[in-house]
Amino acid sequence: xxxxxxxxxxxETFIQQSQQLLGDxxxxxxxxxxxxxxxxxxxxxxxxxLLQWAGDQRFQALSSLFSxxxxxxxxxxxxxxxxxxxxxxxxxxxxxxxxQEPSAMSAADALEAHPGETIxxxxxxxxxxxxxxxxxxxxxxxLIANEIHPARAKILSExxxxxxxxxxxxxxxxxxxxxxxxxxxxxxxxxxAPCSGEGMFRKDPDAIAEWSPAHVExxxxxxxxxxxxxxxxxxxxxxxxxSTCTFNRAENEDAIAAFxxxxxxxxxxxxxxxxxxxxxxxGHFVAVLTKSKDADASADAALSSSPRPRSKPKRNDRRxxxxxxxxxxxxxxxxxxxxxxxxxxxxxxxxxxxxxLRFGDALxxxxxxxxxxxxxxxxHGLKVVRPGLHLGDIRTKRIEPAHALAIxxxxxxxxxxxSYPADSPELAAFLRGExxxxxxxxxxxxxxxxxxxxxxxxxxxxxxxKNHLPKGLRRLS
Ligand code: SAM
Numbered sequence: 001x002x003x004x005x006x007x008x009x010x011x012e013t014f015i016q017q018s019q020q021l022l023g024d025x026x027x028x029x030x031x032x033x034x035x036x037x038x039x040x041x042x043x044x045x046x047x048x049x050l051l052q053w054a055g056d057q058r059f060q061a062l063s064s065l066f067s068x069x070x071x072x073x074x075x076x077x078x079x080x081x082x083x084x085x086x087x088x089x090x091x092x093x094x095x096x097x098x099x100q101e102p103s104a105m106s107a108a109d110a111l112e113a114h115p116g117e118t119i120x121x122x123x124x125x126x127x128x129x130x131x132x133x134x135x136x137x138x139x140x141x142x143l144i145a146n147e148i149h150p151a152r153a154k155i156l157s158e159x160x161x162x163x164x165x166x167x168x169x170x171x172x173x174x175x176x177x178x179x180x181x182x183x184x185x186x187x188x189x190x191x192x193a194p195c196s197g198e199g200m201f202r203k204d205p206d207a208i209a210e211w212s213p214a215h216v217e218x219x220x221x222x223x224x225x226x227x228x229x230x231x232x233x234x235x236x237x238x239x240x241x242x243s244t245c246t247f248n249r250a251e252n253e254d255a256i257a258a259f260x261x262x263x264x265x266x267x268x269x270x271x272x273x274x275x276x277x278x279x280x281x282x283g284h285f286v287a288v289l290t291k292s293k294d295a296d297a298s299a300d301a302a303l304s305s306s307p308r309p310r311s312k313p314k315r316n317d318r319r320x321x322x323x324x325x326x327x328x329x330x331x332x333x334x335x336x337x338x339x340x341x342x343x344x345x346x347x348x349x350x351x352x353x354x355x356x357l358r359f360g361d362a363l364x365x366x367x368x369x370x371x372x373x374x375x376x377x378x379x380h381g382l383k384v385v386r387p388g389l390h391l392g393d394i395r396t397k398r399i400e401p402a403h404a405l406a407i408x409x410x411x412x413x414x415x416x417x418x419s420y421p422a423d424s425p426e427l428a429a430f431l432r433g434e435x436x437x438x439x440x441x442x443x444x445x446x447x448x449x450x451x452x453x454x455x456x457x458x459x460x461x462x463x464x465x466k467n468h469l470p471k472g473l474r475r476l477s
Contacts, residue, residue: 001033001034003027003030003031006030006031006033006034007030009033009208010033010201010208011208011211011212013212013213014198014201014211017247017248018247021247021248021249022275025275025277028277029275029276029277031277032202032275032276032277033201033202033276035276037082037202037203037282038079038101038102038280038281038282039079039080039081039082039099039102040071040077040078040079040080040099040100040101040102040105040281041066041068041077041078041080041086041097041098041099041100042074042076042077042078042097042098042100042105042128042131042132042135043059043076043077043078043096043097044076044095044096044097044098044131044135044163044164045076045135045136045138046134046135046138046139046163046164046165047094047095047096047163047164047453048096050075050076057451058091058096058422058451058453061422062086062089062091062096062097063078065084065089066078066080066081066084066086067080067081067084068080071102071105071280071281073103073105073106073109073274073279074102074105074106074109074132075109076105076132076135077100077102077105079102079280086099087099089422090422090427090431090450090455091422091450091451091453092162093162093431093450093455093473094407094449094450094453094454094455095162095163095164095407095453096453098127098128098131098132098159098163100128100132101128101245101281101282102279102280102281102282103199103245103274103276103279103281103282103283103284104128104129104192104245104281104282104284105128105132106243106272106274106284106286107129107190107192107241107243107284107286108128108129108132108133108136108190108241109132109136110241110272110286110288111133111136111188111190111239111241112136112188112239113133113136113137113188114136114137114141115136115137115138115139115140115141116137116140116141116370117137117141117142117187117188117370118141118142118185118186118187118369118370118371118373118374119133119137119141119142119143119144119186119187119188119189119190120143120144120146120178120182120185120186120188120189120190120230120233121133121143121144121145121146121189121190121192122146122175122178122189122190122191122226122229122230123146123147123148123191123192123193123194123226124145124146124147124156124170124190124192125147125149125152125153125155125156126152126155126156126159127145127155127156127159127160127163128192129190129192129243130143130145130156130159130160130168130190131159131160131163131165133190134160134163134165134167134168135163137167139165139166139167139352140167140352141167141367141369141370142167142169142367142368142369142370142374143165143167143168143169144168144169144171144178144182144186145160145168145169145170145171146170146171146172146173146178147170147171147172147385148172148173148174148175149172150172150383150385153170153171153172153385154385156170156385157170157385157386160386161386161390161403161404161407162407163407164404164407164408164409164454165408166351166352166365166367166388166389166408167352167367167388168367168386168388169366169367169379169384169386169387169388170384170385170386171379171382171383171384171385172383172384172385173382173383175225175226175229175230176229177382178229178233178382179228179229179230179232179233181378181382182233182378183232183233184232184233184234184235184236185233185235185373185374186233186234186235186238187235187238187239188234188238188239188240188241189230189233189234189238189239189240189241190241190243191226191227191230191240191241191242191243192243192244193219193222193223193226193227193242193243193244193251194219194222194223194226195219195223195244195245195246195251196210196211196215196216196219196246196248196251197210197211197245197246198211198245198246198247198248198283199244199245199246199247199276199282199283199284200245200282202276202282203282216246216248216250216251217250219246219251220250220251220254220255223242223244223251223255224255224258224259227242227255227259228262230242231259231263231265231266231291234291235291236265236291236292236293236294236295236296237290237291237292237293238290238291239288239289239290239291240266240288240289240290240291241286241287241288241289242255242256242286242287242289243284243285243286243287244284244285245282245283245284245285246285247273247275247283247285251285252271252273252285252287253271256268256271256287256289259289260289265291265292265294265295266289266290266291266292267289267290267291267292268287268288268289269288269289269290270287270288271285271286271287271288272284272285272286273285273286331356331357331358331363334356334358334363334394334399335356335363337394337397337398337399338356338363338391338392338399341392341398341399341401341445344415344444344445345401345414345415345416345444345445345446345447346405346409346413346414346415347413347415348412348413348414349409349413351365351389352367353367353368354366354367354368354388354389355368355375355376356391357376357387357388358394359387361393361394361395362390362392362393362394362402363390363391363392363393363394363399364386364387364388364389364390364391365388365389365391366379366387366388367388367389389404389405389408390402390403390404390405391405392405400468401445401457401468403456403457403468403469403470403473406447406448406454406455406456406457407454407455407456409447409454410454411447411449411452411454414446414447414454415444416442416444416445416446416447416460417446417447417448417449417454418436418438418439418442418446418447418448418449418458418465419448419449419450419451419452420448420449420450420451421450421451422450422451427450427455428475430448430455430456430458430465430467430469431455431469431474431475432474432475432476433467433469433471433474434467435458435464435465435466435467436448436458436464436465436467437463437464437465438460438461438463438464438465440463442460443460443461444459444460444461445457445458445459445460446458446459446460446465448465455469456468456469456470456473457469
């Protein structure tokens with residue numbers, strides 16, 4: 001495409017706005033629309049700790065299979081060759097990596113999440129930042145991943161499950177519902193804000209069609225609104241990372257400047273911009289803010305009373321959403337069933353601080369925060385998609401272990417595990433949902449793995465491994 005053709009493709013006001021931002025870099029920016037797209041994936045450190053990469057055969061194999069090249073701004077991120085389709089590899093089903101646009105990997109590391117903290121990802125679907133933050137937390141502490149749109153919240157929840165995180169609660173709430181429930185609560189908050197998506201123009205023509213100056217203005221108003229809630233929920237001394245995949249100043253620098261003016265307890269640590277003509281990625285904006293240690297609670301309370309429109313989800317898909325209410329019910333009998341299963345099948349399992357929760361037949365382990373301010377009572381009345389780790393489903397006098405549990409454990413925690421090579425016919429058959437031949441002498445719940453990475457449960461009996469991979473995850477071809 002020539003630069004003239006690119007100009008004809010893009011909205012005139014967008015071109016003028018970009019010209020003002022970029023000056024003599026504008027031709028290079030326009031030329032980037034004709035450059036090949038970059039594809040990225042990020043390794044999941046709870047599946048493969050960073051320090052073990054060098055000697056790990058699975059990492060070496062993927063490195064050459066997908067032609068991996070490091071992404072300079074993300075220590076777990078790599079470019080891959082699109083033709084190699086990493087989403088189809090069994091290691092993807094095992095949660096070894098998450099596929100993500102490379103420049104979008106710049107924001108979550110700026111949050112500097114640590115194990116044991118209490119963290120909120122306020123606009124989280126489909127889960128790129130959530131899975132990066134959860135990886136840094138190493139399953140310790142509490143991560144609340146929230147998504148306002150129910151259908152997207154379900155996808156977020158599936159990604160949390162596939163990556164095997166135990167400390168993540170997925171909610172489907174508006175920012176004001178959360179800030180009312182969790183004032184001055186989080187050590188760190190990620191706000192990857194809904195935006196006008198100018199960084200999507202290269203890969204999504206619909207993003208161009210939806211763009212208009214009025215839409216930019218609407219997004220900026222919505223971002224200001226959401227930021228108020230984020231400010232209220234952050235503890236003194238806490239860190240807030242704001243990011244967008246758009247280029248205009250209104251949704252980026254101007255949004256941050258207005259926020260700082262309104263909330264002097266916050267300090268801007270730095271901003272970063274990735275441009276598609278300067279890096280291999282679609283572009284991203286990141287602002288890192290900290291809240292003063294001396295910020296007082298009364299100022300935070302005032303934040304909630306500033307006038308703002310209420311955020312509401314557009315769609316009303318309530319599938320897979322639960323409303324906790326019975327968190328305090330006595331679950332001794334259910335936990336006894338689980339413990340008897342765990343003793344037999346997962347004798348080395350340690351769940352970490354938390355409490356059991358039951359929704360219908362499903363039994364969950366709800367993670368607690370370090371300060372014990374969070375529990376089942378905290379979720380009362382909120383829409384919750386995943387209240388922590390799904391342990392299993394209660395049946396008559398037994399428990400059927402959940403797929404999420406299989407993906408969250410390691411081979412070493414299981415009493416019985418059968419691991420197959422990634423390219424073996426047995427593994428392909430398991431992923432299609434077929435039964436397998438059981439190794440001699442094993443009986444009971446058995447973890448099935450690909451090169452030692454769990455992919456699901458099978459139940460061994462009479463020389464057969466009966467397949468318990470959820471139907472929705474089976475691969476037909
Ligand atoms: N952080 C995600 C990731 O890394 O995969 C991407 C988030 S996307 C940029 C922004 C999200 O904000 C969308 O999932 C969108 O549904 C959600 N959203 C839209 N309107 C919202 C609102 N008023 N309040 C909070 N979130 C909203």
